Amino acid sequence: MADEKYPEGQLVGMWIGIGIAIFAGVGVVLSTATDTPGLIGIGPALGVAVGAAIGSSVERRYRREGKIRPLTENERRRQRRALWIGAAIVVLGLAVLLAFLLV
DSSP states (O other): OTTOOEETTHHHHHHHHHHHHHHHHHHHHHHHHHTOGGGGGHHHHHHHHHHHHHHHHHHHHHHHTTOEEOOOHHHHHHHHHHHHHHHHHHHHHHHHHHHHHHO
16 A cells, blocks of 8 residues: 555545544634634634645645646546536525525
8 A cells, every 4th residue: 555646636635624623613612612603614714724734735745755646537527527516506505595585
């Protein structure tokens, strides 16, 4: 496994997920301690920032060591499909929100 190559962007995504998982509770604690519900989003935002920074650093180091490979055409296709599905879910969510707000 020492010669394993990772697809481009995998480590950044993994570290963003780890960052969100670790920092998600920070927003809840801040929100509760200050009695300000708006602070609940601080934790995931910090997690994304810290995770992206760590993941980018690790990926840069692995790229220098030759452990990062470009995405295959199949992986690119799946990535585009996931992007379109995510965009559709966001649009559907906004439509439902507007429907609830206008009723």
